[in-house]
Amino acid sequence: MRHLRVPSEETQQWLDFCRKKRWIMPSAGVLTLDDGLKGIPILDSAPDEGNECWQGNSIITAQGLTRGPEHWSERLNDETLTEIIDILPKSHEIQGDILMVKIDQSIEEYSQEIAHAMLEQFPSIRLICADKGVKGDFRVRDLLPISSRDGNTSTRTKIRENGQSIWTDPAKAYFSARLSNERIQNLTSAKDLKNKLNRKLGVCDPYAGVGPGIIPLVIEDDLISHCVVGDLNPDAFELLELNFHELISNNKITGKKLLLKNIDARKWKNTIQELGQIDLLLVNLPHDSINHLPELIPLLSRGSLTKIRGWAIIEKSELIDFEKEIIDILNHANAEIKSVNSSEVKGFSSTKIFMRFETEQIIH
Numbered sequence: 001m002r003h004l005r006v007p008s009e010e011t012q013q014w015l016d017f018c019r020k021k022r023w024i025m026p027s028a029g030v031l032t033l034d035d036g037l038k039g040i041p042i043l044d045s046a047p048d049e050g051n052e053c054w055q056g057n058s059i060i061t062a063q064g065l066t067r068g069p070e071h072w073s074e075r076l077n078d079e080t081l082t083e084i085i086d087i088l089p090k091s092h093e094i095q096g097d098i099l100m101v102k103i104d105q106s107i108e109e110y111s112q113e114i115a116h117a118m119l120e121q122f123p124s125i126r127l128i129c130a131d132k133g134v135k136g137d138f139r140v141r142d143l144l145p146i147s148s149r150d151g152n153t154s155t156r157t158k159i160r161e162n163g164q165s166i167w168t169d170p171a172k173a174y175f176s177a178r179l180s181n182e183r184i185q186n187l188t189s190a191k192d193l194k195n196k197l198n199r200k201l202g203v204c205d206p207y208a209g210v211g212p213g214i215i216p217l218v219i220e221d222d223l224i225s226h227c228v229v230g231d232l233n234p235d236a237f238e239l240l241e242l243n244f245h246e247l248i249s250n251n252k253i254t255g256k257k258l259l260l261k262n263i264d265a266r267k268w269k270n271t272i273q274e275l276g277q278i279d280l281l282l283v284n285l286p287h288d289s290i291n292h293l294p295e296l297i298p299l300l301s302r303g304s305l306t307k308i309r310g311w312a313i314i315e316k317s318e319l320i321d322f323e324k325e326i327i328d329i330l331n332h333a334n335a336e337i338k339s340v341n342s343s344e345v346k347g348f349s350s351t352k353i354f355m356r357f358e359t360e361q362i363i364h
């Protein structure tokens with residue numbers, strides 16, 4: 001590879017010059033040469049040594065410092081790349097050390113080659129899985145392991161969110177990294193309610209999945225007195241228990257009453273009397289949150305301010321009546337409504353709307 005030899009202190013100036021002229025060799029690094037000189041990698045199309053644009057600097061040929069391809073597809077062999085270039089997977093999702101990619105049926109025969117290219121490109125990935133969509137009542141992904149770096153094809157993995165490690169399994173439990181910001185907001189909202197009530201809270205997350213929504217609240221000092229957490233999916237519940245078990249073993253949850261159950265959220269109202277009532281309720285079953293809401297309201301404390309934070313997927317045509325529907329449910333539950341707010345969580349489906357809603361009320 002040809003390199004322009006320049007004094008070290010002029011490196012930036014020559015890099016800028018070559019970039020402007022589009023003479024820089026992509027994905028190659030600057031070489032450190034003897035005598036305080038640097039080698040800037042240039043394309044064959046750049047002028048030869050002696051051209052006045054180089055101002056007397058020489059050009060050498062040296063082994064390039066390649067940084068490797070910028071996109072995994074550049075690691076496919078030329079024949080394969082030409083064959084499938086128009087149908088290459090455009091995106092992928094990573095959870096922990098697992099990469100999930102949707103591969104068009106017409107190029108399934110290239111799955112192994114694609115997976116190997118991806119394993120080479122992403123050193124922290126252990127397993128590449130074909131993502132075949134969502135399946136079953138619990139809307140978990142249908143994943144087909146294609147290639148593993150070390151032979152381990154387990155889809156159980158640890159993700160890191162907001163400084164916390166959480167076990168999940170994308171083939172068995174729902175988890176979306178895209179909702180991380182919503183989970184940070186849960187904490188802000190809980191702290192606000194604690195300040196208004198001037199005491200610690202009872203919190204319920206009945207659709208907890210593996211726990212990413214409730215964990216930031218439960219590890220916070222002086223925020224929660226008791227906490228009711230569940231999920232109906234037994235596989236998600238197993239991971240939820242594991243995550244809580246690790247937090248307890250690491251002394252991250254102390255001095256709080258906890259109740260974890262693998263039950264239908266709508267059954268909690270019959271089972272938690274002994275624990276004390278709930279000040280903050282999370283309702284994260286976006287396809288059914290509004291339908292379930294009437295059966296969850298009995299969990300809320302009576303006679304003091306309570307909050308509901310929920311998420312719902314609705315049709316665009318339902319937007320106009322969305323808050324009214326929530327108000328009707330609260331009125332029906334004899335609630336003195338203090339506020340009902342809703343707004344769209346951007347970046348989801350283009351045909352439907354993903355809404356967050358937050359209400360404050362006193363149930364009489």
Ligand SMILES: C[S@@+](CC[C@H](N)C(=O)[O-])C[C@H]1O[C@@H](n2cnc3c(N)ncnc32)[C@H](O)[C@@H]1O
Nearest residue numbers: 138174175207208209213231232233264265284
């Ligand atoms: C959208 S996910 C939310 C998971 C978690 N809160 C999160 O933020 O990742 C909904 C969860 O509700 C669970 N679920 C579905 N129907 C349920 C029901 N009737 N009662 C309790 N949990 C249910 C699913 O298994 C899933 O884990």
